[in-house]
Amino acid sequence: MPIDLIPRADWGARAPRGDYSRLSSTRGVKIHYTGGRVDPAIVDDHRRCAAAVRGIQNGHMDGNGWMDIGYTACVCPHRCVFVGRGPGRVPAANGSGLNSGHYAVLGLVGNSGLIIPPNDMLLGILDAIDWLREKGGAGDQIKGHRDGYATSCPGEPLYAWIRRGCPRPGETAAPTPTSSWTESTVNDLPLLEPGATGRHVKTAFYLLKARGYAKELDPKVIDPTVYSPKFVDEVKKLQEDKGLDKDGRIGRKTWPKLLGL
Template sequence: MWSRRLAPGVLLLPLAFLVLRDAPAGTVPPAPAAIGPVAPRGLPQPVIVSRASWHADEGLLKEGPRYTGAAKAVFVHHTGHSNGYDCADAPDLIRGVQADHVRSEGWDDIGYNFVVDRCGTIYEGRAGGVARPVRGAHTKGFNADTVGIAALGSFGPGTTVPKALADGIAKVAAWKLRPGADPRGTVELVSTNDESLYDKGETARLHVISGHRDSYGTSCPGEVLYALLPVLRDKVAALRAKTGRQIATARLRPTL
């Protein structure tokens, strides 16, 4: 078994091991609220391609979805695919991820809550409803009260992250984070699995927008995408602030 304390960049995992699932869920101790100002309510849902539209294989599902609390944090992943794909082929690639997670890993569905391709298209991942707090299988030890967003591609040294892809991640992250979560801040989460970088029951202080490597011994989401996380945090914060200003302005308008 791989050591769970490996330094980032040491462990180069194949696609099948880029995401890992928790053991069966037990009672997860409540984590403190994210640090930061209260975010505006009413953020618009971005355009999301449904499972029906990308032809998810619903026959692969082994059990129904489980739900958790509203998202206190986002974990960013990459899928490990070659970056030269045609965006029209993204649904086929995502079906391959789903099949791999179920047939090779023995999971009950694709592990990510959302997948974003290099053209910025956002796809519904794990079943259960995009607006609901579906518990994913993306970040061992920290699937409760979080959202897993995977960038379709590989983002190790020498690669680039398309602006459209980064913008897509930011849009869904801004929408899914609960009110009060500061995209530039930190949050305390309690590990549910000893195989993460934190022992079961240990409290970890993580970025509200973290990379997979922040909680597990992996190179995911790749050095280049990981280095872009501060930019993503700023993008998400700007989107939430913009919505707050729009709501405040609407409330100040006189009624005729």
């Protein structure tokens, strides 16, 4: 299937405030997520996708003070690739000192709302990578934003796919040194016990909501970075439903259930 490329004019991009730094090649591509909430309604309403990309550009130009959107391209749940800075131009999203090494491709998922990348988004990311290899001299590397930069980006579900070697949906992932790619992914995640804090707790919180639990837990009221008693109770409900020991700990058996593996 040919790439479904959305030119800048078609998604309503603002003109850049200056000239791009040129790139003739990169070591590869780094994958990103928004780091905020993505409205799940975009899955069923493609018109919202262009609006989301415009919002990201506005945030980068007006909030960050960048000359344009920081990504090389953005990919929506409908396998469309929105041209950002485009091939042959240095992105701004990878971090200081890291931008010339890799192009930056955003998957339109976040840390709440739409968290799990749909299959068509994964296919679109692969389309974007092929495009950047053909048109921008991108090398073979496919990494997450967090590889080399201290961030939770691109989120656990998308990063798990990257760690598996970015298999096309429906294909079998290449074998890993451990007994399965699930074990390889989960082994990189910490054991969360009641009272734990930090970004992994926040990831677990929103994954739990994505699985249909913790509906009454409002992140505006309860701190999603703290593994609080109410949060623990919701995890125990998931564990009971999945036939696991209701110990309230998120470890090697519970993480896969949260990730939908």
